[in-house]
Amino acid sequence: MSQEEPKGEISLTQFLDAVASGSATPGGGSVSALAGSLASALVEMVANLTLGKKAFSAREADVKKILEEAHSHREALTSTIAQDIAAYQEVIKAYLLPKTNEEGKKKRKEEIQKALKRAADPPLFTAATSLKVMNLCQEALEKGNPNAASDAAVGALMADAALCGGVFNVLINLSALDDKKYVEKMKRELRRLQREGEVIKGQILALVNAKINSI
Secondary structure, X not given: OOOOOOOOOOOHHHHHHHHHOOOOOOOHHHHHHHHHHHHXXXXXXXXXXXXXXXXXXXXXXXXXXXXXXXHHHHHHHHHHHHHHHHHHHHHHHXXXXXXXXXXXXXXXXXXXXXXXXXXXXXXXXXXXXXHHHHHHHHHHHHHOOHHHHHHHHHHHHHHHHHHHHHHHHHHHHHOOOOOHHHHHHHHHHHHHHHHHHHXXXXXXXXXXXXXXXXX
């Protein structure tokens, strides 16, 4: 699957085959973004199963807002799948630069460092956006159709996987960087995302169990 591949032109089976192949891309970063996209889609599903139902008419405005935000996140995360592939391919290109002399070695190292920083951006976006999706999953559980509680719960678990996957993919890029100030700044942000994600996940799991047991 090349970075020139038109968006939306491959099937799910083709994507899975590309992931399963021996190619470095698409890899964990793209799969994490896909997981976040699926989480967003499940939030949209819960919202659509709630809207128009008389029993939930008082929550109509809130649920519409949830739907709109989830759709926006789904589109952004879907775009990130290809962005992650393109960014990592630039890392590969940098590593393939010639190192036949000192000047070449210096240029290669500089390009690798630049490419690694750029490659950290898509998974960071995936992690941060997936945290927002987790918040929407919680809102969907609180305000949505209780018969779709399990769907919101699966969405939360997918968003959690996307968040964690994004974090790991940022960290592996940071591990080869020389800019220690940049690395520490990024790690602080990753720790914040992880902490908030764990709190929200715990709240969601407690809420969904209560919802399902009360049906």
